[in-house]
Amino acid sequence: MKKTETLESFYREKFTLYDQSANHGKTQFAIVTNEQCANGAKIIYRRRDFYKVALFKGRVLLHYGDKSLEINGTALVFFNPDVPYTLDMLEESNFGGYLIFRESYYNDYFKNGIRELSLFANGAKPVFMLNKAQEKSVDNMFKKMQADLLTDYEYKHDLMRTHLNELIHLAMKMSPLDKVYQFVDAKARITAIFSELLDRQFPIESPSEEFEMRSAAAYADKLGVHVNYLNRAVKSVTGKTTTNHISDRITMEAISMLKHSGWNISQISYSLGFEDPSNFSHFFKKHTKQIPSNFRLLTNTNHLE
Numbered sequence: 001m002k003k004t005e006t007l008e009s010f011y012r013e014k015f016t017l018y019d020q021s022a023n024h025g026k027t028q029f030a031i032v033t034n035e036q037c038a039n040g041a042k043i044i045y046r047r048r049d050f051y052k053v054a055l056f057k058g059r060v061l062l063h064y065g066d067k068s069l070e071i072n073g074t075a076l077v078f079f080n081p082d083v084p085y086t087l088d089m090l091e092e093s094n095f096g097g098y099l100i101f102r103e104s105y106y107n108d109y110f111k112n113g114i115r116e117l118s119l120f121a122n123g124a125k126p127v128f129m130l131n132k133a134q135e136k137s138v139d140n141m142f143k144k145m146q147a148d149l150l151t152d153y154e155y156k157h158d159l160m161r162t163h164l165n166e167l168i169h170l171a172m173k174m175s176p177l178d179k180v181y182q183f184v185d186a187k188a189r190i191t192a193i194f195s196e197l198l199d200r201q202f203p204i205e206s207p208s209e210e211f212e213m214r215s216a217a218a219y220a221d222k223l224g225v226h227v228n229y230l231n232r233a234v235k236s237v238t239g240k241t242t243t244n245h246i247s248d249r250i251t252m253e254a255i256s257m258l259k260h261s262g263w264n265i266s267q268i269s270y271s272l273g274f275e276d277p278s279n280f281s282h283f284f285k286k287h288t289k290q291i292p293s294n295f296r297l298l299t300n301t302n303h304l305e
Contacts, residue, residue, distance in 0.1 A: 005048045007102065028105040029160055031146050032098040043086045047196070051106070051114065052079035053099040053167055055142055057135075059090035062127065065193065065223065067186065069127055069177055074135040076128045076171055080120045082222070084193055097142050099164055109161045119168060123224020125176035138167065187233035194219050194234055198245065202253055207267040211250070214273045216242035251287040254280070258296045265292050 060071040064085045106114045145163050148156050220227035234242045257268045269280030284292050
């Protein structure tokens with residue numbers, strides 16, 4: 001899976017023309033229309049470091065996490081940065097656009113943080129179909145926001161946040177699209193997400209850091225799926241259990257730390273999430289047939305030779 005897409009890399013990859021001053025110099029918020037996006041650019045299946053509220057018209061196939069949903073009509077779609085996604089445009093839409101913003105853009109203005117909203121919870125359904133009246137209202141809101149953002153009005157971002165919140169609450173009063181298409185690659189998708197979550201936690205760069213997600217249940221909770229489903233998916237795709245993958249990665253990181261860091265064994269053990277060095281020593285011996293201190297001594301000896 002590709003690395004997380006940042007707001008800045010989104011601008012570079014997706015726009016044929018972009019005037020940053022017309023949006024927000026600090027790249028905290030932007031409005032993007034279909035016309036501004038590079039024609040034919042592939043939307044890579046990955047996470048982003050920003051939130052997105054999209055307006056789609058027409059037929060779109062959305063691959064969101066381990067699920068695929070076909071949108072046929074006009075819809076508001078809410079993208080959580082924790083969940084990777086990609087889109088297949090099944091036909092040209094006559095209007096569409098995105099509101100893209102960082103978490104702080106919303107949280108610095110509203111009392112309740114955006115992660116507290118059920119709409120953006122892990123496992124939430126992201127698609128909300130609009131009727132004709134709602135479509136007209138949201139159309140007008142997007143166009144008004146585009147126009148206001150181009151002005152020199154001092155408080156225009158207060159207006160942007162107000163309209164953004166209005167869109168969020170419009171959706172929260174509705175029922176999301178519930179028809180899910182489970183494609184043959186659904187298990188591969190959830191396995192790729194699990195692998196990225198595991199990889200993202202390394203390398204540990206200081207003894208004060210700690211590897212926390214050490215169980216299959218922790219990853220399932222993060223992904224918004226049942227732990228049994230995650231275990232079955234990972235095992236069917238890779239032939240190894242979720243726990244095996246986690247243990248193998250901990251072992252690999254422990255070997256690297258023992259070889260290349262100056263940290264003592266206690267520091268290594270705590271940074272890898274073990275409650276005490278004896279637990280780490282037992283784990284390491286189980287997976288390498290050596291205790292950490294002997295492994296380090298042998299490695300250093302071989303290195304000197």
